[in-house]
Amino acid sequence: MSSTGFQLHPPETDGGSRRVRISGALTLDDAGSLRRGLVQALGSEERTELDLGDVEHIEGAAAAILAQSWGDAVCEGRALTFTHAKGPVREILDLYTARVAQDCLREPPQREPIVQQVGRESYRLFQTIVEVLDFLGRLGRSVGWAVRRPSTVRWADVTRLGERHGADGVPITLMIGFLIGLITAFQAAVQLAKFGADVFMAELLSISITRELGPLMTAIVLAGRSGAAIAAELGTMKVGEEVDALDTLGLDPMRFLVLPRILAVSLVAPLLTLLCDVVGVGAGLLIAVVQLDLGWQGFLISIESALSFSDVFGGLFKAWVFGIIIATLACERGLATRGGAEGVGRATTGAVVAILFHLIAADAMFAMLFNLWGI
Amino acid sequence: MIRARNLAIGYNGTAIQRRLDFDVQQGEVFLILGGSGCGKSTLLRTLIGLQPAIQGEFQIEGVVPGGGEPRKPGFGVLFQSSALFGSLTLAQNVALPLSTWTNLDQDTIQTIVRWKLGLVGLDGFENHMPSELSGGMRKRAGIARALALDPPLLFLDEPGAGLDPITSAELDGLIHTLNRGFGVTVVIVTHELQSIYEIGDRCIMLDRDAGTAIAEGRPTDLRDHSEDPRVRRFFHRETRLTQGHA
Incomplete structure (x- = not known):
């Protein structure tokens, strides 16, 4: 040619x-x-x-x-x-x-009137709300079913998914926790030294990490790692008609796909958060000993006196709720996927954005509630 | 146009077909036939350079496809799933090879794209996304994209799979037109008997158990004159059970 x-x-x-x-x-x-x-x-x-x-x-x-x-x-x-x-x-x-x-x-293309466009988009928004409510309703029914008949939950899947979203995510969580502890310790040391209050670094560091930074940073790592993976996996299954196949086999996708993922992620989130807390505080201890010449015994005694059970447990409770938010939104976006490869990409991006927004909103709500309850 | 000698194909060093010898002549419709899992699509992927041959040699117009620097393809390919780019409109899908491999200006490319889509019966669908089309329309758009650079050779992987009989027949008509009108050589992987008789000039039949080609020739000759029970089973849609009763 x-x-x-x-x-x-x-x-x-x-x-x-x-x-x-x-x-x-x-x-x-x-x-x-x-x-x-x-x-x-x-x-x-x-x-x-x-x-x-x-x-x-x-x-x-x-x-x-x-x-x-x-x-x-x-x-x-x-x-x-x-x-x-x-x-x-x-x-x-x-x-x-x-x-x-x-x-x-050719027939000239009909230009859609603005009123019709507004109507179509409004209807689409209404449809999305209905779909989300339908998803939550079916999820609630599945949870009720699982509570009444725990043996019907696919625990083998929960274990496998827990390993994938939890154990496999330990290295990155530890690294993030260490770096967050390091940064916080340095910032705290510099600011507190101005007032001669650097001895309070342990209190500041331990409370901020266990109550706030640990759960939130772990949740962000989980959102990027597990949330995206779940949305992409379910989205691919949806466009490949695997979800429809489950339906036709009489298997409820909620029980078969969604519930095990929510259980797995919500269970591993507090465990990863605990690891993040320990490593973050450990990084602070390292800075205190190496950089500030504080004794490690004094540091630990300060932590013991400053940290209460509610600080640690409150943070872990938040992490558990964050885990539920991450998995639920990822599953919802994944199962709402339409179209081909582009649809999967859109669902994955949409899931991560929605998860991050809801995490921050939930964190703000926890801050107000904990303040109200005096925790 | 295509020459294969002592070709062995498969995955991860394990051959599923061996000792394949065949030639595809310019201007003919050559079919690769065989039951499910016998390696038809693997042979096609090997021929288009997506998968290395385990043994032997093959050439397309004296060139071994695949490897090295990306270059203007000498053939067009229609994949079984059509493989249209989901984020591009039909016009953008067809325009992509033209804007990549030619120096044509955008107006000329748009004109060519419009008439290529018209050729496959998709005029007016330029701005549609692939997800908005039916399976048959996607196949036709895939053919328009494969034809974008006016290649002398087309590879089609199960073009009629998943289509209704009418759409499948229309697609056969289009393939026939491309072959007779443009002189395009066409290599098709298929196991649809109706298409085989209507558009195939010659064929090679692969067999999973034998691990090699068991027949080569004109489809109607093989149907009417082959004494190989495996070939007869294929062309006469006989199961082992019905053969036993016969």
Whole structure:
């Protein structure tokens, strides 16, 4: 399919008609110059004859350009005829001109009125709300079923998923916890030293990590790691009709897919948070001993006196709720996936964004509630 | 156009088909036949360079596909799932190879795209996303994309799979038109008997148990004259059970 070149001969005009002759081979690479040449050569005569008798070879792209010229002429009320085309050239042109792709000969697309667009989008929003409520309703029913018949829960799946979302996430959680402890300790040390209060670093560090930073940072790691994975996995299953297959086999996707994931993530979230807390406080201890010349015994005694059971337990409770939020939203977005690969990508992104928003909102709510309850 | 000698294909070094020798002549519709799991699609993936051959050699117009720097493909491929890019419109799907491998200006590319889609009966669908189309329309759009660079050779992996008989027949008509009108050589993986008789010039039949090709020739000749029970079973839709009763 190499370009061997063509020649567009000067037009011959006779009264109201014009004759243009093309010779040589019309290839894909010549399509651009052919199109530009034809625009100039064809002119605006009522009748134009395009003599293709000397065209030795034509490729589809060049035939498309000739067909476009023919269609344009039809739209403008002019007559353009292809003459003397030999066997294969004629056949290819016939194939292309069998259908007219000109806008002027098609039904004009109907422009949707603004009111209709607003109505459609509002209805779509309403549908989404209904779908979310339907999901939560079915989930609630499944939870009720699981509470009444714990043996029907797929515990083997819970264990497997717990390993995937929990144990496999330990290294990254430890690393994040260590770095957060390190950063907090440095910041605290610098600010507290200004008031000669650096001895309170242990209190500040331990309380901020166990109550706030530990649960939140672990949840963010879980959202990025497990939330995205769950949404993508369920989304792929949805577009691959695996979820429909479950339905047809009489298996409730809620019990089969959603509940094990929510149980697994909500169980591993407090455990990962506990690890994050320990490593974060350990990083603070390291800074206190190495950088601030504080004794490690004093540091630990300060922590013991400052930290209460409610600080640690409150943080772990938050982590458990965060785990439920992460898995529930990821499952909901995943099962709401439509379309192909793009839909899965959209569902995954949507899940992570929704999870992060709900995590922050839930954290703010916990802050108010804990304050109200004096925890 | 295609020449394969002593070809062995498979996965991870394990051959599922061995000693494959065949030639595909320019301008013919060549079929790769066989039961499920016999390696038809694997052979096609090997021929288009997506998978290395385990042994032997093959060439397309004297060139071994795959490997090395990306280059303008000398053939078009329709995958079983159509494999249209879901984030692009039909027009963008077809325009992609043109904007990548030619120096054509955007107006020319848009004109070509519009008429390519018209050729497969999808004029007016330029701005549709693949997810908005039926399976048959996606297959036709996949063919339009495969034809974008006017290749002399087309590989089609089960083009009629999952389509209703009418859509499947329309697709056969389109393949026939491309072959007869454009002189495009077509290699098709299929096991749909109706299509085999209507569009196939020659075929090779693979067998899973034999691990090699068990027949080669014109489909109607194999149907009417082959004495190999495996070939007869395939063309006459006989199960071992019905053969026993016969």
